[in-house]
Amino acid sequence: MTSALNWSYLVAAVCFILALRGLSSPRAARPGNLIGAFGMLVALALTLAAAHIDNVALLVVAMAVGVAIGVPAARLVRMTAMPQMVAAFNGVGGGAAALVAVADYIGNANGAALSSGYRLAVVLGVLIGCVSFSGSVVAFAKLQELMTGRPIVYPGQQVVNAAGGVAVFALAVAAVAGAHLALLWVLAVLCLGLGVALVLPIGGADVPVVISLLNSFTGLAVAASGFVLHNFVLIVAGTLVGASGTLLTRMMSAAMGRSLVNIIFGAFGAAATDAAVAGTGAERTVRTGTAEDIGTLLAYSQRVVVVPGYGLAVAQAQHSIRDLATLLEERGVEVTYAIHPVAGRMPGHMNVLLAEADVPYEQLKELEEANDVMSITDVTLVVGANDVVNPAARDSPGSPIYGMPIINVDEAAHIVFMKRSMRPGFAGIDNELLYNPKTTLLFGDAKATLTALVAAVKAA
Amino acid sequence: MTSFYVLFTIFVLSVFLGVEVISKVPSILHTPLMSGTNAIHGIILVGAIAVLGSAHTTTLRIVGFVAVVLATVNVVGGFVVTDRMLEMFKGRRPAKRPADGEQT
Numbered sequence A: 001m002t003s004a005l006n007w008s009y010l011v012a013a014v015c016f017i018l019a020l021r022g023l024s025s026p027r028a029a030r031p032g033n034l035i036g037a038f039g040m041l042v043a044l045a046l047t048l049a050a051a052h053i054d055n056v057a058l059l060v061v062a063m064a065v066g067v068a069i070g071v072p073a074a075r076l077v078r079m080t081a082m083p084q085m086v087a088a089f090n091g092v093g094g095g096a097a098a099l100v101a102v103a104d105y106i107g108n109a110n111g112a113a114l115s116s117g118y119r120l121a122v123v124l125g126v127l128i129g130c131v132s133f134s135g136s137v138v139a140f141a142k143l144q145e146l147m148t149g150r151p152i153v154y155p156g157q158q159v160v161n162a163a164g165g166v167a168v169f170a171l172a173v174a175a176v177a178g179a180h181l182a183l184l185w186v187l188a189v190l191c192l193g194l195g196v197a198l199v200l201p202i203g204g205a206d207v208p209v210v211i212s213l214l215n216s217f218t219g220l221a222v223a224a225s226g227f228v229l230h231n232f233v234l235i236v237a238g239t240l241v242g243a244s245g246t247l248l249t250r251m252m253s254a255a256m257g258r259s260l261v262n263i264i265f266g267a268f269g270a271a272a273t274d275a276a277v278a279g280t281g282a283e284r285t286v287r288t289g290t291a292e293d294i295g296t297l298l299a300y301s302q303r304v305v306v307v308p309g310y311g312l313a314v315a316q317a318q319h320s321i322r323d324l325a326t327l328l329e330e331r332g333v334e335v336t337y338a339i340h341p342v343a344g345r346m347p348g349h350m351n352v353l354l355a356e357a358d359v360p361y362e363q364l365k366e367l368e369e370a371n372d373v374m375s376i377t378d379v380t381l382v383v384g385a386n387d388v389v390n391p392a393a394r395d396s397p398g399s400p401i402y403g404m405p406i407i408n409v410d411e412a413a414h415i416v417f418m419k420r421s422m423r424p425g426f427a428g429i430d431n432e433l434l435y436n437p438k439t440t441l442l443f444g445d446a447k448a449t450l451t452a453l454v455a456a457v458k459a460a
Numbered sequence B: 001m002t003s004f005y006v007l008f009t010i011f012v013l014s015v016f017l018g019v020e021v022i023s024k025v026p027s028i029l030h031t032p033l034m035s036g037t038n039a040i041h042g043i044i045l046v047g048a049i050a051v052l053g054s055a056h057t058t059t060l061r062i063v064g065f066v067a068v069v070l071a072t073v074n075v076v077g078g079f080v081v082t083d084r085m086l087e088m089f090k091g092r093r094p095a096k097r098p099a100d101g102e103q104t
Helices: A002-020 A028-051 A057-078 A079-109 A116-143 A158-179 A181-197 A203-228 A232-253 A260-269 A269-280 A290-298 A308-314 A316-332 A351-354 A367-372 A446-459 B005-020 B027-053 B057-087
Strands: A301-309 A336-337 A365-367 A379-383 A414-418 A439-443
Touching: A002 A028, A002 A232, A002 A308, A002 B005, A002 B027, A028 A181, A028 B027, A057 A079, A057 A365, A057 B027, A057 B057, A079 B027, A116 A158, A116 A181, A116 A203, A116 A290, A116 A336, A158 A181, A203 A232, A203 A260, A203 B005, A203 B027, A232 A260, A232 A439, A232 B005, A232 B057, A269 A414, A290 A316, A290 A336, A290 A367, A290 A379, A290 A414, A290 A439, A290 A446, A301 A316, A301 A351, A301 A365, A301 A414, A308 A316, A308 A351, A316 A336, A316 A446, A336 A351, A336 A367, A365 A367, A365 B027, A414 A446, B027 B057
Parallel strands: A301 A336, A301 A379, A336 A365, A379 A414, A414 A439
Antiparallel strands: none
């Protein structure tokens, strides 16, 4: 039986690798994910079939509850709410990893002599798992707008956090030296606090990067639990996730032009910048247009680049923008979409939302590719995006988003900026682009405005 | 029982494998990647089942029960959500008419 179980673990490990490799292309990604699910199923089935399983009734109930929560949540979540869903699923995984480590320790404590290597694995599983769990809960709350998306800072925060970090470290060392169950529980509680403290000062726009980081944490917690249980499939799967998550986190912070350290600890000094930002704005003239003007402009252009942002998704206007693009293409206008790596609320989020509206992925251009053709573009249509086109990221070193690569829409002949109001974007920074002489503003709900534009293009 | 050195070797090799496999993923698939890896660490369910399956005290049964519930949510939620996302990535289809009766 044990050998069958081990073979199933190998099958699962190979399937997971194939699943990750499938994500190299949109076409292979879905079959890849199904292969991963198949591997998971094989490993679970043989684990359940193992001879020494007790508490069968409890096990069945627990899994039924898990399915009853997980499946509807995953089925019903709106694509716009995807980042917080990922945060939630990540958090529960981290919590499970921590509990598995603790439980194995409790089960062993009265019997076998425990090596320090084993204690180290338990401590790491608890530490990383708890941080990931509570951090994910806070990240979820921020994105779900159950709490403010702004960085939460208070005087002496650095001192408090540093003290917390030192306490966790000291406890962890003590627990590895000579573990005690009570010590582990205290460590778990402290780490839960640390996870909260880690994510609280992080601003809404940076939360997705943190989710990716926490995702890799959960992977590492699972790997640590694998060392605890001497289970190699946990080690392989957990480490794959840990390593890939770390790399993805670095790619994401690079896309925002910032270092990971700056994202996690940057908000501590942000209070002054916020005040400076609040001072600007207002009392400046902007040019607004009507849907008819813009419709005519679009209809007689040769090249139009759409820059979609989260506002598009909030208004559920993915389908309307697709309709407009189709109409323009029928008139011979070349339409592409410029997708900033952090458009939406998560890297690649906007691609998912546009894919939902049947926009072919060949039309979606990445940042550099889009910028290359910007100077020969007639009209850029900025729909619900803000920070990713803000020239402050390029031109004003004092700005909190300075250094983030942006889509250079101001190189195009005309800029059409569709906005709900003059309110600044997610990062809370005023946008100089609104006052650019090439810019025409079109106020209103994205969906309603786009519908009006479709009518105007038809009439043109 | 597998020796620590073998496990540690597996760990180190997996680090390299993880980096290698992910470095080829295009940025348009970063969200599904995050969600897909999220589903994969749901393998902790195997560990949670082992814990609950060998629990012989009330404390352990409670801890194991909670662990199995959490891990199950992670696994099924992770795979279902990833599949939903990837289902939407389609290429350009020839002469596609705007969908009829579409409602939002």
